Amino acid sequence: MTAFTLYAIGGVGLFAMGLFSFLAVAHLLRKILALNVMGSGVFMVLIAIAHPERAATQPANVDPIPQALVLTGIVVAVSATALALALTCQYHAETGRTTLPEDSPGDERSDR
Amino acid sequence: MTSLDSWKTLRIRPAKIAIGCLTLGLAALLACVVYEIPERPLPLATALQDIATEERLIEKSGVGNPVTAVLLNFRAYDTLLELGVLVLAVLAVQATSAGVVRKRVGSGWKHNRLLTATLGIVVPVSIVVAGDLLWMGADHPGGAFQAGAVLSGAGIMLILTDRLNRPFFSDWRYRLAVVVGVAVFVIVGLGVMAVGEQLLQYPAGLAKTLILAIETAAMASVAVVFVVLFDAVAGPGGLWNQSNSLVLREDRQ
Numbered sequence: 001m002t003a004f005t006l007y008a009i010g011g012v013g014l015f016a017m018g019l020f021s022f023l024a025v026a027h028l029l030r031k032i033l034a035l036n037v038m039g040s041g042v043f044m045v046l047i048a049i050a051h052p053e054r055a056a057t058q059p060a061n062v063d064p065i066p067q068a069l070v071l072t073g074i075v076v077a078v079s080a081t082a083l084a085l086a087l088t089c090q091y092h093a094e095t096g097r098t099t100l101p102e103d104s105p106g107d108e109r110s111d112r
Numbered sequence: 113m114t115s116l117d118s119w120k121t122l123r124i125r126p127a128k129i130a131i132g133c134l135t136l137g138l139a140a141l142l143a144c145v146v147y148e149i150p151e152r153p154l155p156l157a158t159a160l161q162d163i164a165t166e167e168r169l170i171e172k173s174g175v176g177n178p179v180t181a182v183l184l185n186f187r188a189y190d191t192l193l194e195l196g197v198l199v200l201a202v203l204a205v206q207a208t209s210a211g212v213v214r215k216r217v218g219s220g221w222k223h224n225r226l227l228t229a230t231l232g233i234v235v236p237v238s239i240v241v242a243g244d245l246l247w248m249g250a251d252h253p254g255g256a257f258q259a260g261a262v263l264s265g266a267g268i269m270l271i272l273t274d275r276l277n278r279p280f281f282s283d284w285r286y287r288l289a290v291v292v293g294v295a296v297f298v299i300v301g302l303g304v305m306a307v308g309e310q311l312l313q314y315p316a317g318l319a320k321t322l323i324l325a326i327e328t329a330a331m332a333s334v335a336v337v338f339v340v341l342f343d344a345v346a347g348p349g350g351l352w353n354q355s356n357s358l359v360l361r362e363d364r365q
Contacts, residue, residue, distance in 0.1 A: 008146040016139030023131045045146060062263075064178035068187060071179070072194045075257055077335065079201035082341035085206040089351035 007048035015041030025097040028088045032081060039077045043070045125274050132265060142204025174319025176251035183255065184323045188312045195294040198337040205344045206281045213348040214279070222274040224273065231269060238266035248329050250320065256293075256324045256327040267339035271347050290340065293333025297326050 018038030022031055050066040092098055153161075164170075173181035183191050221227055242259040249255030270276035282285045300322050301312040309315055316324045346352045 012142045020135040029270045062183045068182040086205045101252045
């Protein structure tokens with residue numbers, strides 16, 4: 001168990017926790033938070049892949065490409081979160097609801 | 113909302129157990145895959161890195177920080193599109209909040225003397241730190257996005273204390289700042305074709321100047337985009353305050 005595998009498996013754990021919340025919780029704000037936790041998990045795996053232990057010729061160097069991808073990803077995630085929050089606010093203002101409606105109109109039970 | 117209510121939202125249901133089992137299975141599978149990633153790079157990756165070292169690609173890229181070289185030179189296309197995504201996000205949030213009459217309410221913190229004194233220190237320091245991050249980003253960790261994030265932090269503090277309270281979407285200066293990053297990037301990317309280079313391939317010797325120009329514009333765009341997005345959603349009179357009953361509470365149906 002090296003630092004690389006520890007970080008990467010930690011990232012997988014974050015991703016799984018976010019995925020569970022995203023699927024199991026109905027409230028839209030919680031879903032947005034869960035999506036962000038999932039994203040953080042992906043970023044953590046990518047950063048782990050860039051870890052110096054895996055670098056080729058010079059062990060002190062990190063792999064810059066995953067790091068650049070994460071930097072891009074963070075900025076895009078922030079703006080996507082802002083858009084999701086804006087849509088959620090407007091959805092709530094229009095309908096007064098904080099969850100999406102069920103697929104089948106006959107099923108009134110909020111089971112999530 | 114009491115703590116009892118929030119506890120009830122965690123109530124165990126068969127569907128949740130099924131989702132939990134599936135998620136755990138997926139996590140185990142992913143953990144196995146990640147564990148199988150070789151700790152040492154594959155021979156092909158090592159060979160490619162040897163070529164990159166031999167060709168002195170970093171020296172030719174115009175900047176010494178490999179992450180900046182990847183972002184602004186080797187994979188400049190990604191960064192160009194990312195700045196486009198920021199413009200799209202602002203447009204989408206603006207379209208979402210169209211028709212919302214903003215009450216220019218204040219947060220009531222404008223005349224707090226402690227906050228005034230703190231802002232007098234934090235905002236100038238943020239500007240200096242952003243400039244430092246932008247300049248140092250050429251050879252050390254840092255760059256346009258970090259600098260833009262620091263600047264936007266200062267801007268958000270000014271919004272929350274009623275010192276920056278204006279209709280961002282209809283102010284042409286803010287519109288210009290939102291697009292300046294992608295605009296400068298496109299102009300440079302196409303401009304190098306006029307002197308016989310490929311799209312986004314900087315001429316030798318000019319690389320550092322062009323990268324710094326793009327990074328400065330990108331920093332301004334990132335900072336203003338984050339400020340505008342924050343203000344539209346969570347600023348005083350923003351969408352969030354229009355629907356203040358939107359709390360972390362499940363629907364009662």
